[in-house]
Amino acid sequence: MGIFNSLKKGLTKTREILLTDINDLFSPERAIDDDLLEELEEILVMSDLGMDITMEIMEKISKKAKKLKTADELKSILKEELKSLFPQTTSTETETASPVPRVIMVVGVNGTGKTTTLGKLAVKLTGQGQKVLIAAADTFRAAAVEQLQIWANRAQVKMVKHREGADPAAVAFDAVEASMARGIDTLLIDTAGRLHTQKNLMEELKKIKRSVGKRLPGAPHEVLMVLDATTGQNALSQAKLFNDAVGITALALTKLDGTAKGGVVASVAKTMDVPLKYIGVGEGMEDLQDFDATLFVNALFD
Amino acid sequence: MFDNLSDKLNSAFKKLKGRGTLTEKNIEEGLKQVRMALLEADVNYRVAKKVISDIKERALGQEVMDSLTPGQQVIKIVFDEFTRMMGDSHKGLNLEGRKPAAVMLVGLQGSGKTTTAGKLGLYLRKKGKKPFLVPVDVYRPAAIDQLKKIGKQLDLPVFPSTTDMEPLAICEQAVAMGREKGYDTLILDTAGRLHVDEALMAELQGIRKGVHPSEILLVADAMTGQDAVNIAGSFDETVGLDGIVLTKMDGDARGGAALSIKAVTGKPLKFIGMGEKSTDLEPFHPERMASRILGMGDTLSFIEKA
């Protein structure tokens, strides 16, 4: 099975991202009229793409639509438009120039799937032969550490923790030190969920980042923001404020196994110019996939 | 982004000087702005469409009140319609019937069920009840621990569930233990699940049939987007809801999902979650929600004066 087919197979659960009904809409015979354009608008809005992008796409498409005869032809234009929303990523970049230890800090608002995504990532990286360490820097939420410990066990990796209520920046600092001492390839730092509007908690997050950098200049090498596909336009505000505080370098989109399309991630990726790297499609260990915009949009339309 | 709908509306209505009648033509631009504001606030596309056509019907032919500009008049109509749609103000919990009564919390993964279970426990104890927290989530790592810790923090009793128990068996045994120990209200914290997960939705139906909860509450995240209608619709259809708790309202989400959920289920919004602490639970206020969705903050004061 070629890479493309395997990707497509992996996507069967998530084919729905952005565009479930698009193929029904674009039956080859269908004429391009106002009805079709309205249906298209509905699909785009219902995918949580947001009004700015929806209107931008609609405007472009309405213009081009005059020159096109059938709905089928519109499809490739739409495909290009959607693809162009995602910044280009160089997927091998991480592998080649990896600093050791590579430190990834996972951030996001409450309940989006940070701990789960981190756990899946630990499973994935250990599967690739990496030596992984986990830092339990959510010292706030009840049983957050216990939850993470179960994931550490699943991935068969060690976890650095302090007692409940401890300073998360100190946990992160110790974990970096441990990673350096133990020859760890990747350190994954779990942080507590926090709403982007809570200034003191965002300060706390900055402090975690600073303490990581203090122990290991250049770290964290990745600040992975986890977004929930069920979230609507608020994701834009989340991403903006997290980015202002700690500088997001990558996105993960979870819960795509539901019916939400998660389209807002396209607006986030576009406005913040950060790549969407992972998608979550379930609660199991294997339910994390790499995201690639070109392959992804192509696979959707095949 | 629409930070201030009333400014947008006022500019849309600039041409319409002084008093007059609202006509199809002169309100069109204003309604377009309202529609945009609704969609920006995550009100479902179809719900927004229906709301706009209802509003239009109500607005047409209305005389503009002396004290208002036409733009303000439309906002007033929109605001009134929203408040009406949001339902009556705060409804408490219905805990009549067999004792112990049960409140069952259901919803998607991560919406805030376990946190809300603790909050409701505290709320009920303040009302003189004897709540009993029941961890029914045997799937998510450390979910039982989480509720046990919350119970300990609040000094509330927690049923000793273990991950090898069946969810229905937990509920049934908790009812028996609650009766024995004199706890009058069980709070069932179920696992997060997708509304399209048939097996897990059937599990909720089983619990419903087994212990007949007095209240089945959907715990939904205020940041939810367009999918809110599918989520709420499915939970209501398959499990049957008595009310909604909207969490994470302490952020800056406009909360259009509230309108969508209400429109789809017709069930009352009962509480809002305003933070992670157990005291961060508030009764629901329809007018506040309406002005929040419209993004108008306190610019509504002119309406109250009108």
Ligand SMILES: Nc1nc2c(ncn2[C@@H]2O[C@H](COP(=O)(O)OP(=O)(O)OP(=O)(O)O)[C@@H](O)[C@H]2O)c(=O)[nH]1
């Ligand atoms: N269906 C589905 N559920 C997921 C996915 N990712 C995470 N979850 C579930 O979402 C819920 C919240 O996940 P967590 O990983 O605890 O989220 P978090 O962001 O760490 O939460 P806080 O630390 O409380 O802010 C859990 O029930 C997870 O099992 C996913 O891709 N699909």
Ligand SMILES: Nc1nc2c(ncn2[C@@H]2O[C@H](COP(=O)(O)OP(=O)(O)OP(=O)(O)O)[C@@H](O)[C@H]2O)c(=O)[nH]1
């Ligand atoms: N800011 C804020 N956070 C909340 C609120 N309610 C819950 N949370 C947080 O949201 C996250 C998820 O809450 P949980 O109570 O674990 O959610 P759940 O629905 O039980 O999650 P699962 O059992 O995994 O499905 C936690 O970090 C909570 O602290 C709220 O009203 N405001």
Ligand SMILES: [Mg+2]
């Ligand atoms: Mg977590």
Ligand SMILES: [Mg+2]
């Ligand atoms: Mg829970």
